[in-house]
Amino acid sequence: MPLRRTLLAMLAAVAGFATACTADAPDEQLPEAAALVRDAATAARDISSTHFTIDVNGTIPGLAVRGLDGDLTREGEAKGSGTIEQSGQLVEIEFVLKGNTLYLKGPTGGYQQIPVALSSSVYDPSAVLDPERGVSKLLSSLRDPVTDATEEIGGVETYKVTGTLPKEVLAGLLPGIDSEAEVTFWLRKDQRHLPVKATAAFPNDATVDVTLSDVDKPVTVSPPA
Numbered sequence: 202m203p204l205r206r207t208l209l210a211m212l213a214a215v216a217g218f219a220t221a222c223t224a225d226a227p228d229e230q231l232p233e234a235a236a237l238v239r240d241a242a243t244a245a246r247d248i249s250s251t252h253f254t255i256d257v258n259g260t261i262p263g264l265a266v267r268g269l270d271g272d273l274t275r276e277g278e279a280k281g282s283g284t285i286e287q288s289g290q291l292v293e294i295e296f297v298l299k300g301n302t303l304y305l306k307g308p309t310g311g312y313q314q315i316p317v318a319l320s321s322s323v324y325d326p327s328a329v330l331d332p333e334r335g336v337s338k339l340l341s342s343l344r345d346p347v348t349d350a351t352e353e354i355g356g357v358e359t360y361k362v363t364g365t366l367p368k369e370v371l372a373g374l375l376p377g378i379d380s381e382a383e384v385t386f387w388l389r390k391d392q393r394h395l396p397v398k399a400t401a402a403f404p405n406d407a408t409v410d411v412t413l414s415d416v417d418k419p420v421t422v423s424p425p426a
Contacts, residue, residue, distance in 0.1 A: 234346035234362050237394050241386065244393035245330075245337035250274045250420040251413045253329050255283075259407030263377030266324045267291060272415075277327035278422040285323060298326055299424050312425045324376070329411070334373030336396055336411065342370040343384065352387060354397050355414070359387040371401065375409060 255269040271281015279298040284291055297304040297312070304312040305323060315323070328334040343364040350361045363385045371378040382401040388394040395416060401409045
């Protein structure tokens with residue numbers, strides 16, 4: 202009996218020690234949001250090329266683009282496909298942006314040439330990496346950023362950072378936007394905290410997702426034949 206009491210006492214002591222260690226173990230310290238955003242904005246300005254997607258969920262007044270999927274260089278050359286709204290109708294397009302010309306192809310017919318100066322009437326994909334209009338500008342303009350959590354996005358470990366952006370900044374990347382938005386960025390834990398994804402939330406549960414992948418992989422853009 203004394204042996205049994207001794208064993209029970211030892212087990213209780215071990216259990217108490219383990220509980221104390223668990224209770225005292227600190228949670229993972231999340232980095233300060235302002236520093237993360239600053240690093241990410243700098244990293245985004247240095248991106249030489251990327252694959253990008255823009256997905257619009259719901260209806261956002263004034264925004265013509267509904268979705269884009271393509272490849273882009275820092276010099277502003279791009280190629281890809283997408284969906285835009287024209288006169289209330291959704292139109293599937295293919296695009297090539299080379300030099301000072303946007304080549305645009307609708308559901309029928311061949312490519313039409315549009316001067317880059319007029320490309321905003323459709324959508325200018327070069328805005329994504331433009332330091333004065335694109336992802337870098339959004340990051341550097343984020344108000345009241347907060348690091349919320351760590352999350353895995355597409356197999357990449359990220360920090361989730363939230364804040365707000367004024368409509369004037371959003372309109373650089375999303376022409377026609379007429380309201381501010383709550384914006385969430387997912388920034389890589391490594392590689393200078395490169396942005397992986399951003400989601401802007403608007404009234405009526407509408408959202409816009411912008412995703413970057415294959416960063417700095419070679420991209421070649423040629424005028425369509």
